[in-house]
Amino acid sequence: xxxxxxxxxxxxxxxxxxxxxxxxxxxxxPTKPELxxxxxxxxxxxxxxxxxxxxxxxxxxxxxRYKRMSGYNVLHPIGWxxxxxxxxNAAIQHKAHPxxxxxxxxxxxxxxxxxxxxxxxxxxxxxxxLPEYYKWNQWFFLKMMERGxxxxxxxxxxWCPNCQTVLANEQAEGGHCWRCETEVEERExxxxxxxxxxxxxxxxxxxxxxxxxxxxxxxxxxxxxxGKSVGVRIGFPVVDSNYKVETFTTRIDTIYGATxxxxxxxxxxxxxxxxxxxxxxxxxxxxxxxxSLSYKDRIAAAACKEGVFTGSFAYNPFTNKLIxxxxxxxxxxxxxxxxxxxxxxxxxxxxxxxxxxxLPIKVVIQPPGEESxxxxxxxxxxxxxxxxxxxxxxxxxxxxxxxxxxxYIVQQGIGQxxxxxxxxxxGISRQRYWGTPIPIVYCPKCGTVPVxxxxxxxxxxxxxxxxxxxxxxxxxxxxxxxxxxPKCNEPAWRExxxxxxxxxxxxxxxxxxxxxxxxxxxxxxxxxYWMPVDLYIGGIEHAVMHLMYFRFFNKVLKDMGLxxxxxxxxxxxxxxxxxxxxAKMSKSKGNVxxxxxxxxxxxxxxxxxxxxxxxxxxxxxxxxxxxxxxCYRFLSxxxxxxxxxxxxxxxxxxxxxxxxxxxxxxxxxxxxxxTIKKVTIDIEERMHFNTALSxxxxxxxxxxxxxxxxxxxxxxxxxxxETIQALVLLLSPFAPHxxxxxxxxxxxxxxxxxxxxxxxxxxxATEEKITVVVQINGKLRSRLTVDSQASDEEIKREAxxxxxxxxxxxxxxxxxxxxxxxxxINIVVK
RNA sequence: GCGAAAGUGGCGGAAUUGGUAGACGCGCUGGAUUUAGGAUCCAGUGGGUAAUUCCCGUGGGGGUUCGAAUCCCCCCUUUCGCACCA
Numbered sequence: 053x054x055x056x057x058x059x060x061x062x063x064x065x066x067x068x069x070x071x072x073x074x075x076x077x078x079x080x081x082p083t084k085p086e087l088x089x090x091x092x093x094x095x096x097x098x099x100x101x102x103x104x105x106x107x108x109x110x111x112x113x114x115x116x117r118y119k120r121m122s123g124y125n126v127l128h129p130i131g132w133x134x135x136x137x138x139x140x141n142a143a144i145q146h147k148a149h150p151x152x153x154x155x156x157x158x159x160x161x162x163x164x165x166x167x168x169x170x171x172x173x174x175x176x177x178x179x180x181x182l183p184e185y186y187k188w189n190q191w192f193f194l195k196m197m198e199r200g201x202x203x204x205x206x207x208x209x210x211w212c213p214n215c216q217t218v219l220a221n222e223q224a225e226g227g228h229c230w231r232c233e234t235e236v237e238e239r240e241x242x243x244x245x246x247x248x249x250x251x252x253x254x255x256x257x258x259x260x261x262x263x264x265x266x267x268x269x270x271x272x273x274x275x276x277x278x279g280k281s282v283g284v285r286i287g288f289p290v291v292d293s294n295y296k297v298e299t300f301t302t303r304i305d306t307i308y309g310a311t312x313x314x315x316x317x318x319x320x321x322x323x324x325x326x327x328x329x330x331x332x333x334x335x336x337x338x339x340x341x342x343x344s345l346s347y348k349d350r351i352a353a354a355a356c357k358e359g360v361f362t363g364s365f366a367y368n369p370f371t372n373k374l375i376x377x378x379x380x381x382x383x384x385x386x387x388x389x390x391x392x393x394x395x396x397x398x399x400x401x402x403x404x405x406x407x408x409x410x411l412p413i414k415v416v417i418q419p420p421g422e423e424s425x426x427x428x429x430x431x432x433x434x435x436x437x438x439x440x441x442x443x444x445x446x447x448x449x450x451x452x453x454x455x456x457x458x459x460y461i462v463q464q465g466i467g468q469x470x471x472x473x474x475x476x477x478x479g480i481s482r483q484r485y486w487g488t489p490i491p492i493v494y495c496p497k498c499g500t501v502p503v504x505x506x507x508x509x510x511x512x513x514x515x516x517x518x519x520x521x522x523x524x525x526x527x528x529x530x531x532x533x534x535x536x537x538p539k540c541n542e543p544a545w546r547e548x549x550x551x552x553x554x555x556x557x558x559x560x561x562x563x564x565x566x567x568x569x570x571x572x573x574x575x576x577x578x579x580x581y582w583m584p585v586d587l588y589i590g591g592i593e594h595a596v597m598h599l600m601y602f603r604f605f606n607k608v609l610k611d612m613g614l615x616x617x618x619x620x621x622x623x624x625x626x627x628x629x630x631x632x633x634x635a636k637m638s639k640s641k642g643n644v645x646x647x648x649x650x651x652x653x654x655x656x657x658x659x660x661x662x663x664x665x666x667x668x669x670x671x672x673x674x675x676x677x678x679x680x681x682x683c684y685r686f687l688s689x690x691x692x693x694x695x696x697x698x699x700x701x702x703x704x705x706x707x708x709x710x711x712x713x714x715x716x717x718x719x720x721x722x723x724x725x726x727t728i729k730k731v732t733i734d735i736e737e738r739m740h741f742n743t744a745l746s747x748x749x750x751x752x753x754x755x756x757x758x759x760x761x762x763x764x765x766x767x768x769x770x771x772x773x774e775t776i777q778a779l780v781l782l783l784s785p786f787a788p789h790x791x792x793x794x795x796x797x798x799x800x801x802x803x804x805x806x807x808x809x810x811x812x813x814x815x816x817a818t819e820e821k822i823t824v825v826v827q828i829n830g831k832l833r834s835r836l837t838v839d840s841q842a843s844d845e846e847i848k849r850e851a852x853x854x855x856x857x858x859x860x861x862x863x864x865x866x867x868x869x870x871x872x873x874x875x876x877i878n879i880v881v882k
Numbered sequence: 883g884c885g886a887a888a889g890u891g892g893c894g895g896a897a898u899u900g901g902u903a904g905a906c907g908c909g910c911u912g913g914a915u916u917u918a919g920g921a922u923c924c925a926g927u928g929g930g931u932a933a934u935u936c937c938c939g940u941g942g943g944g945g946u947u948c949g950a951a952u953c954c955c956c957c958c959u960u961u962c963g964c965a966c967c968a
Contacts, residue, residue, distance in 0.1 A: 095968055137967065209966075220966040269886050273963070276885050356883090382883080386965095401883090475965095482966065553968070593962060595886075600965095628888090629961075636961085665907070666894055670887095672961070674894055682907045692922085738898065746896075746906035753906090760924080825902045830949045832902060870948055876901050880948050 057691040059655030063789040067169055075805055076116075076128060076171040080581040084125035088582045089116040090561055090621075092590030092598075093131045093178070096157035097138050101164045103630040103637060103663070103675065104591065106647045110660040111627060111669050111741065112589045113170045117785035118735050120171070121809040127582050128171055129564040131178030132158050135186070136553045137220060140486045144231075144520040150486045154181055164648070168656045169788050171805070176567040180556040185563065186488040187509035188573035189555050192605075193491060194502050195612060196246060204500070207243035207479050210236045215521040218483040227344070231520060238343060243481035244490055244549065248604045252278050252473045255603055258618050265623040267670065270595045277596045279474025284458050285389065286467030288313055288366040291374060295321060297366055300388035300472055303398065304461070305453040307370050308442040309416035310393035311406070313377045314359065316385040317342040322362065325377060329363030335379055342381060357382050357405045368393075369466050370443070370457075380405060388472055396432065403432035416441050417450065478601065480552040485518055485525035487550025495537035495544035504538050510546070524548045557598060558605035561585055561620065574614055584617045592626040592670075599624075625739060628672035637675070645675055657787035658684040664741040664786055687790055690752050690783070693759060694776050694794050700769060702799040707770035709813060717768040720758045724775045725817035727751040728810045731782045741786070748783055751775065781810045826851045827878040828860045844873055851877045 070076065080086075091112040094105050109130075116128035132154075139150040158179065165172070178185060196202050210224040211217075214234040218241070223230040248255075256278050259271050284304050287296035297313050315322060317339045326332040338360045359380030368375050382401055383392055396406035396413040406413050417437040436450035445453050461467040481490070489510045491503035503510055513532040518525050526532050527548035537544035559573075565582045566575035590598075606620040629636055632643040650659045661683040667673045713721065727747050734744035755775055777798065784791035784804045795804040819840060824847055826834040834856040838847055848871060851857060857879070864881035871877050 092968090097968095133968070218966075222967050224966090273886050277964085279885095479965075484966085552966075557968080591962090591968095592887085594968085596963060597965065598968080631961085662907095668895085671895090672888080676894065676908075678908050679894065686907080689922090733898085740896095740898085742894095743896065743898090743906080749906055756923080823902075827901085827949075830901095830947095835902075868948070870901085872901055876949090878901080878948055 055695060057688045057790075059657060059687075059789070062793050063167075063169065063656050066789045066792045067166060069792075069803075070169075070171075070805075071166075071174075073803075074175070075803065076126075077173050077175050078125055078127055080578055081125050082581070085123065086127070086582060087119045087124040088127045088561075088585045088587075089119065090129070090564075090585045090588045092588075092594065093133045093557065093560060094161065095133045095136060095138065096154055096161050098142060098153070098157055100157070101161050101168075101647055103645050103647060103673075106168065106659060107630055107663040107669075107673060108589055108591070108627055109165065109168065109170050110663045111625065111739075112587075113660070113788075114664065114735065114741055114785040115587055115589075115739070116171050117788060117805070118809065120805060121781070121785070121807060123808075127176075127564065128173060129176045129178070129567075130165065130170070130172045130174075131176075131560055131564065131567075132161075132180060133553065133557055133560070134158060134179055134181035135487050135550075135556055137484065137486070139181075140484055140518060140520075140525075143485075143518040147517070150518070151181070154486075167651055168647075168660065171788070173564075176564050178560050178563050178567050180553075180560065181486070183509045183511055184570065185560075186512075186556070188559075188563070189488040189551055190491040190503070190508050190510060191505065191573055192555075192559065192608075193551070194505060194508075196608060197502055199608070199611070201247045201250065201608065203245050203247065203477075204242055205245060206240045207245070207481070209239050209241050209243075209483070211239035212236055217521050217523055235344070241481075241483075243479050244492075244547075246478040246480055246604075248478045248601070249473055249475055251604050251607050252280065252475050254607055255475075255600065256280055258603075258607075261619050262621075262624070266621075267624065267626055270592075270599065270624060270626060273595045274600060277475060277600065279472075281472050281474075283470060283472065284461055284467050285470040286369065286393075286461055288369060288375075288393065290321075290325065290377070291365045291367065293324070295324060297321060297377065297391050298389040299391050299393045300470060301393060303395070303450075303454070304457045305436075305439060305442075305445075305448075305450045306395040306398045306416055307368065307393065307457065308439075308445075309395045309397045309414045310368050310375065311396060311412045311414055312375050312394040313366055314380045314383045314392050314394050314402075314405070315362075315377065316383040316390040317379055317381065318385040319379070319390045321391075322379060325362045325364040331361055331363035334360050335362055338379060357401065357408060359405065359409065361409075369464075376411070378405075378409075386476060387474060398432055398434055400432045400434060414441060478552070478554075478604070480555060481549040482552055483524035483548075484550055485512070485515060487553060488512075488555065489526065490547045490549050490551060492547035493535055493537055493544045494547065495540060495542065497542060498537050498539040498544075501537055501539050501544070507538065512550075524550075526550070554598060554601045558601045559609070561588075562609070562615065576614070579614070580616055583615060584619060585621045587623045587625060588621040589625045589627060589669075592628060595626060625669055627669045628667070630673045630675055632675040645677075650680060654680055654684040655687075655789075657687055657790050661687065661745065661786055665745045666742065668740045668742050686749055686752070687787060689756070690779060691790065691794070693752070693755055694780070695797070696759075697769075697772050697776060698794070698797050701773035701776065702797070704766075704770050704773050707767065707774055709816065711767055711770070713767055713771065714763060714765075716758055716761050716763050717771045720754055720775055721771050721816060722819055723751055723754045724771075724778050725812040725814075726819075728778055728782065728812035729814075729817050732809070732812070735785070744782075745786060748779065748786075751779060755779075778810050780804070781807060822874060824851070824874060825876050826854060826857050827876065828857070829880055830878060833857060833860055840874075844871065847871075847874070848877065851879075 089112055091108050116126050120126045134154045139154045142148040142153050143150045210219040212219050212229040212234050214232045224236040227236050229236055281302045283300055283302035285298055285300050287298050289296050326335045359378045362377045362379060364377045365374040366377055394402040396402040397415045398417050418440050419433055419437045439445050439448050439453050489512055491510045493501045493503060495501050513526055513529045515525055515529060533545045535544055535546050562574050562579055565578040569575045606615055609615045637644045658680055662680040665683060666679055730747040731744045734740050780791045780794045792804050821837050822840045824836045824838055825832055834854050836850055867880040867882050869879045
């Protein structure tokens with residue numbers, strides 16, 4: 053009777069041994085190649101770790117363990133992104149103390165991660181909600197301020213007039229307050245900003261360093277997010293006034309086709325334009341309607357283009373003709389100048405708008421080799437072409453016209469060259485409790501005064517009750533608000549906004565390199581040793597915002613001399629979502645799978661395995677409950693056959709490379725070496741763990757087939773040993789507990805953590821026979837089994853002599869044949 | 883709406899560079915073992931067909947090619963992001 057696979061005891065045993073030996077702690081060792089494997093740190097929510105975490109961290113752990121076995125000094129840290137709204141919401145909803153709630157969750161989740169057997173350097177844990185961490189957020193804020201990268205300006209917030217408080221977008225979904233259903237208003241409020249736009253060009257240009265190690269789709273999204281556009285600013289003089297409507301365009305070559313102007317509903321000029329106009333009331337009510345929508349809803353509503361005429365006209369500075377000025381919902385104040393010239397013939401949105409309101413459409417660009425006019429246009433032509441109806445610029449191709457017209461504008465002083473970005477500065481102010489206090493004091497005499505460095509941290513005050521109403525919670529704590537001006541020592545008050553939590557996650561990876569240093573935020577030697585991060589793994593949902601802020605911080609820190617690298621991350625892996633029954637797991641849908649239950653039932657190794665086996669990392673993972681059972685079965689299968697052979701193979705010597713073997717044993721040996729090759733490539737080059745695992749499964753199946761043949765002689769047993777050894781080593785990054793146990797039972801005195809990754813022998817991985825397929829007119833008609841050493845001529849000769857092939861060739865004429873060496877022959881016949 | 887992806891058997895997926903579609907796993911079917919059930923081991927399993935036969939087949943439609951899941955065009959569906967969720 054063989055011993056059953058008792059994952060519970062086995063996993064507990066190895067977890068405590070790893071903890072005891074501080075197995076995964078590392079020091080900066082200049083004699084070893086270093087590798088920094090980083091996963092996005094979790095938010096310690098009340099629900100504990102979820103499948104998304106398990107997937108993320110299982111992927112990272114495979115890489116960390118694999119690299120350790122490949123001789124790298126591996127930094128693999130974890131921490132807690134522990135400031136943020138959920139803690140505050142818990143406090144509002146069930147009066148949980150945010151600090152206690154958060155620290156409890158951390159405790160729970162730490163135990164869960166340990167129970168998964170992840171190989172973290174636990175001595176480097178970072179907890180962002182502790183003053184020892186957020187103190188340095190404040191320090192960075194001050195340093196950025198010194199560098200002119202911080203400013204205060206009015207910014208929009210969602211405001212609930214009933215709760216008298218600012219709402220997050222998710223609390224204002226559908227335009228109603230999450231607590232009281234009151235309609236949400238948009239309000240302007242003074243906010244702190246980081247000047248990320250000052251780095252727009254560098255963020256854009258340095259992306260070239262990220263190719264090809266960042267996914268192309270992430271780079272594209274970032275590029276589009278920055279949205280650099282090169283064009284001109286040009287003013288349209290308003291009739292009977294001194295005002296000009298400033299517009300920005302990248303397609304100045306289309307200006308002769310500008311038959312109207314469109315302003316955003318928040319454009320400052322509107323008031324003046326409609327003064328005394330019969331359209332005034334209609335415009336005002338349109339603006340009111342726009343105001344009542346949140347930013348997100350407004351964007352959604354802009355799908356249906358809507359607008360009103362202001363009653364005013366402007367001159368088109370090129371045609372000198374009068375064109376009407378409109379206000380419309382699809383022009384945003386945030387972008388460009390908040391006003392655009394409407395060129396319906398050559399812009400889709402303008403075209404749609406013009407059709408809807410019967411505005412003139414004038415063709416000024418002709419597609420190469422085509423003629424078109426407004427009458428027969430059924431859609432806008434947005435490409436480049438040759439100019440027509442454009443006065444002295446006629447017959448110029450677009451790019452030339454753009455340059456000439458730009459020169460003309462500059463000469464005439466009616467506009468300038470301009471580069472515009474879609475990227476906006478990073479608003480970091482939050483009117484919330486559970487965040488980093490912004491280190492600023494307002495003094496009636498001295499104005500806005502930064503808190504001196506020596507006075508950091510500005511501690512988040514204790515607070516009795518968070519109500520979620522009445523403005524920023526810490527503004528109600530008098531002892532906090534009332535202070536003395538650091539400059540003149542007179543009474544002053546503190547800033548009560550806290551920071552966006554994206555600040556915390558912008559530099560935590562640097563803190564991991566020395567999480568204990570308390571005299572400064574970072575230890576330069578440690579940073580230089582470990583940075584850049586070699587592999588960063590996290591959800592695709594962070595493709596733009598987090599990863600943009602993360603890159604921005606790195607660049608600022610580089611300019612401060614704190615980091616040497618241009619880019620923080622060499623290789624990025626974005627994992628897909630964990631889906632069940634076709635939908636994202638969520639409590640409201642009731643399709644949540646709890647990792648806790650899986651671990652209890654199947655163990656950590658099986659749980660890890662399924663997450664890695666079910667899909668490649670970048671794709672969404674569709675959860676199904678039976679899948680994990682298959683992984684559990686597979687581990688049990690390996691457990692049984694390994695234990696069956698271990699007593700008879702543990703003391704065997706290594707099998708020489710050129711040993712003469714039976715056909716069966718040879719087959720197993722070839723498969724073993726092929727598997728080592730395949731798994732190594734899959735991890736190292738493709739990070740496709742699902743196919744790595746499937747080939748490991750194939751090798752186990754092969755071993756069972758061999759076992760069934762019942763061949764027992766010393767050399768065959770040595771092959772079995774080679775196979776089992778390879779299996780245990782190859783699988784150990786995926787299922788570390790089971791493999792540690794088998795490794796030990798095979799008589800290895802040291803843990804598998806630092807065992808050497810197996811190396812395949814190319815000669816032994818080569819099969820003796822290969823299959824070449826024969827196609828007739830692209831259809832598969834026959835397969836040839838030939839010696840792998842056979843020459844191309846031999847293979848071709850054999851194909852032409854093949855019985856099945858001959859029947860297809862009868863009465864036909866061979867037109868040509870295509871030969872793909874050692875793979876395929878396609879004979880084209882007529 | 884804008885930006886970015888994905889779609890292959892009953893299911894998750896494989897096919898790495900345009901060259902054997904469906905590896906591996908789940909499920910299902912049959913067999914062995916067992917007092918029985920479970921577990922285990924072996925075999926089969928895209929659809930159609932009497933067939934190891936031929937035909938069809940990678941969301942739908944069109945195209946390029948000797949050859950397309952893979953490249954191009956159009957359409958449909960799903961997912962992610964859109965700046966205060968993290």
